[in-house]
Amino acid sequence: MTKKIVSIIILTCLFAPNLRGADLGEFEAQWLKKKDEATESSETVKSIPKEESVITRKSTQVIPVKALPGGWVFRDELLANWGTNLPAVISIIPDSSIEVVYQDEKKTTKDGIMIPIKRASVTFDYTARLTQEQITLSFVNVDFIYSTTNSSDSHFILEKITKRLKLRDGGFPKLTSDDVIKFKVLMEYGTPREFDGVWHIYNNSTSGFRVRKLDDRNLKVEMTGLKIKAQLEEAIDEVYSKQGIEHKKRLMMEGIDL
Numbered sequence: 001m002t003k004k005i006v007s008i009i010i011l012t013c014l015f016a017p018n019l020r021g022a023d024l025g026e027f028e029a030q031w032l033k034k035k036d037e038a039t040e041s042s043e044t045v046k047s048i049p050k051e052e053s054v055i056t057r058k059s060t061q062v063i064p065v066k067a068l069p070g071g072w073v074f075r076d077e078l079l080a081n082w083g084t085n086l087p088a089v090i091s092i093i094p095d096s097s098i099e100v101v102y103q104d105e106k107k108t109t110k111d112g113i114m115i116p117i118k119r120a121s122v123t124f125d126y127t128a129r130l131t132q133e134q135i136t137l138s139f140v141n142v143d144f145i146y147s148t149t150n151s152s153d154s155h156f157i158l159e160k161i162t163k164r165l166k167l168r169d170g171g172f173p174k175l176t177s178d179d180v181i182k183f184k185v186l187m188e189y190g191t192p193r194e195f196d197g198v199w200h201i202y203n204n205s206t207s208g209f210r211v212r213k214l215d216d217r218n219l220k221v222e223m224t225g226l227k228i229k230a231q232l233e234e235a236i237d238e239v240y241s242k243q244g245i246e247h248k249k250r251l252m253m254e255g256i257d258l
Contacts, residue, residue, distance in 0.1 A: 065190040068207040069223055072137060072161055082206065082225030086120060086139050086156040095124045100153070109240050117232070118144045120156045130170050136162040140228065145235040159228040163221040164214075177213040185211050 071081040072089070080089045086100070105117040118141035126133045138160035143150035167175050185200055186192075189209070194201040202209040208224035238244045 066188040068189065068202055068204050068209045069161075070207055071158060071225070080158055082159070082228050083157045085158075086153045089137060089139075089158055090122065093122065093124055098122050098124050107236070109236065111240070111242065113240050115145070115236060115240055117141075118151065118156070120153075130168055130175065132166040132168055134164040138162070140232055142228070142231050142235050145232070145239055157228060159225050159232075161221075161223040165219045165221065167217045176216050177219050178216075180219055181211065181213060 070078060071084065072079045072092075079092050090098070090100070099122070101121050101123075103119045103121070105119055106114055107117055108114050120139045120141075121136055123134065123136045126135060137158060139156035140159045141150065141155045142157065143155040165180075167177070167180070181200065189202055192200040192202050199210045199212045203226065206225065206227055208226055209222075211219060211221050213219055239248065
């Protein structure tokens with residue numbers, strides 16, 4: 001019996017390593033397989049190109065552009081819009097001794113017809129802390145194109161403003177015309193639509209605005225109501241074009257009895 005037990009033990013010792021080897025070999029094969037799969041998966045992930053990093057740029061601060069004057073502006077306050085009639089504007093001017101100057105302008109149409117255009121203007125001086133200003137407010141009578149009976153002051157409407165500015169001696173540092181162009185015009189109204197070598201020219205749908213340097217101490221500013229100018233051109237076309245003349249003749253025929 002003892003010999004039988006010893007024989008079993010010896011046989012177990014002889015074959016056990018082979019069995020363990022077989023089990024370990026299979027385990028190792030499975031482990032290596034999983035490792036390879038993991039490696040392939042890792043390589044697949046690594047092969048995906050990385051997204052390019054987004055470069056965030058700091059936005060540039062934009063200085064807001066000031067709107068062009070919509071008429072007669074004094075110290076950023078709109079006193080009279082384009083189209084305000086002459087009596088209303090005169091009532092605002094502090095100098096009660098101003099004189100209204102009337103002008104008759106002649107204009108020739110493309111068809112060779114000479115037409116009269118009624119204009120008026122008032123000029124006054126204003127002294128500020130840094131400037132001596134001469135201001136001219138110009139008016140046009142659009143209604144006169146349609147009928148010569150429309151000749152009263154109420155038919156003259158604000159169309160244009162001209163300023164001549166002379167810099168006063170305000171102490172140190174001394175301001176020059178170039179300083180006004182740089183710090184008042186360009187910084188407030190932005191890059192001009194056009195610079196013809198003399199005038200810095202701006203415009204929008206309602207106003208034209210241009211500034212020029214006369215010398216180191218003097219500047220000139222001109223502002224125009226573009227819609228008023230367009231109204232004048234429209235009136236001339238309606239009355240003095242071939243179609244306008246035909247229409248007026250037909251109206252005149254109503255006063256003739258045959």
